[in-house]
Amino acid sequence: MIRITMIYPELLGTYGDVGNGLVLHQRAVRRGLSASLVSVGPGDEVPASDVYLLGGGEDGPQRLAADLLASSSFGEHVRDGALVVAVCAGLQILGRTFSVEGDDEYAGLGLADVVTRRGTQRSVGELVADVGGRTMVGFENHGGVTTLGEGVAPFGRVRMGRGNDGQADGFRTKNIWATYAHGPVLAMNPWMADLVLEHVSGESVAPLATAADLLYEERCRTLRLSRG
C-alpha cells in the first residue's frame, strides 16, 4: 500500500498543486498498485505516510502552514525517511528560514540546510530544468531567492526561468524533492510522477499511457520553439 498524503491543500494549494496527489494516486491504481490518498487539514494530526505532498501558497497561509507543521509530527515522519515532494512555498518552509511580506525572517522546519530570502522581483513564467538528464517543465510564480547550504544538491539545473537563483532549481536530499515548478509538476511530467512511485514502492513501474504523455511532449516542443 502506497500512502500518499497531501499537507494542508487549503493553505498550500494555490496553484493547482493538489493535482500532484491525484496524479500519483491515479498512476498507482491504474497499474494495479494499492494506494491511498489522504488530505491533512489545518489542525489535523499528520499521519505516517510514504510520500507527503506540499504545494504553493500565499504569504499568510504559508506562515500559518509552517507554524502548524512545526508543532506536528511531520518532521519526525520525514526524519524517519518518508519522501517529501514539495513545490514553491512548500519548498521554502522545509528550509531553515524564509522571508515573505517584507524582509522579516520566519523559522522554517529546518529539514534541509536551505534559506529563502525575498528577491527584488517576482519570478513568474515557464520554468524548465534539467533533472538528472531529463527535462522538467512547469510554471513558477514566487518572490523568493533560495540559497542552498554546503553539500545540498539542487533538484534541477535551470534551462528557462529562474528557480532558486537563475542557475539551480529547488533542492534534493535523500528523501526530499523540492522544486519551484507548478503545473502541477507531476501532471506536466509523468516521468517524474513515476520516479516518485518507484522511490516509494522500491520497484520499477510498468509503462502507462495517459494524455499526460502528449501534454509533456507538446510542452517540451513548444518551449524549445519559444526559446528560438
Added chain:
Amino acid sequence: MGDRLTIRDHTAKLVVLGVNFVSRLTGRGSGTVIGGRLGLQVSPGLLTSLSRNRSIVLVSGTNGKTTTTSMVVAGWGPGTATNATGANMPAGHVAALSADASPQTVLEVDEAWLPVVLSATRARVVVLLNLSRDQLDRANEVRLMAERWRAALANVGAGSMTVVANANDPLVVYAALGAAQVLWCDVPTTWLADATSCPMCTGVIEFDGSDWRCVCGFHRPEVITTALGDELTIGGVTVGLALAMPGEFNRANAAMALTALGVFGVSPTEAVGRINAVDNVAGRFSLRHWQGHAIRLLLAKNPAGFTAMLSTIPYDDSDVWIAINARIADGRDPSWLYDVGFESLRGHRVFCLGDRRLDLATRLDYAGVDFVVVNDESHLQSGDEPVRLLANYTAFSDWLARSSP
C-alpha cells in the same frame, strides 16, 4: 467651475470620442479603449472631471462583474451610462463617460484598478461581489487585493459612499470593513478555498454553514440587509426573483444589483422585473451557431467561475465542449484546472478545444472523464440539442466572434 469641463478636459473628451469613432469606422478596434488612453494622456484628471455630478455605481470582484453591471443598468432603467464589456480599466471608463452624459452611471471595474477608479470617480455605491484566485501570474495574490481594497475604501470620507458587500466571503468582508457604511448581503458563495487563513491574523477560519469566524474575533457580519435562499429578501421585503439566466451565482449577482439600486431609492420589487428579463450578457449564456452546430456559450475563466458554471450542467450523457487558452488575458498558467472539480462531468463526453486542450485532456483523464482531443475542429460532432461550450476568456471571445446568433 461647477459642472463645466475645463478646456483641457473638453479637448481630452473630444480626443476620446474622435479617436474611438475613427477606430470603429476603420474596424481597427472595438472603439472603446484606444481613445480613452489618449484622452487620459491629454488630461490625466479626465475621469474625475467626467464623473462630476453623476450617481456612480462601481462593480468589482473576481467573478460576475460584467453580469452584475448589466443587471444594475437594466434595473435602473433607460438612460443609464455604462462601459463596454471588458473595457473595465480607466481608459474604458473615460470612453463610456465621454460617450454618454447620463447622470445614472454603472461601471464595471477590474479588481486591481478599483482603488484608482474609486478615488477618481467618488462613486456613491461600490459593489464587492467576491474575491478568489484568478490569473495569479499577473495578480500574484488574492489577499493583497483585499488589502488594497480595504485601504482604498478607508480613504473615502464617511457619509458619501455605501458599499454593498458579500458577507459570506471573508476576503470581501475584510476589504469592506475599511468603509464607513456597508450593506451586507447573505448570498450563495461556494468558493471559499482562498479564505481558509484569516486575512486579519492568518489563523484558521472556522466555517459552519454560511457562518464563519476566527479566534482573533474576525467574524461574519451580523446585520444582514439582503438574504438570498429560496427567496430573496432585501431590507425585510420579499422580492420575486425569477431570472432568465441560469445558476445560483447569477441569483447572487441579481440580489447584490438590487441592493445597490436600493441606495438610490429604486424599489427592488419594481426593478426585479427588468433584471429577470436579462437573458444574455455580452454573449454569456447566448445561443450561437457555427458550421451547423447549435452552441450554448458559457464563460468560465477561473476555479470559482468554472466550479459555478459546472453546477449548471445537468447529470446526463450530453456532450460538452470545453475550450481552454492560456494567453495573457487568461493568465499564462493553466494549473488552476486542478482546482476545478471536473469529476462532476463523469458520464459526459468532453471535447477538448483551445490552445491548451492537452492540459485539459490530462486533467480530465486523471478525473476519469471521457474526453476527445480535438485537433481538427471540422471533426466536431453535436446532436439536435444545443451543445454546451464552456470557454475561458480569450477562448470565449474567439468562439463568440466565429459564431453567429
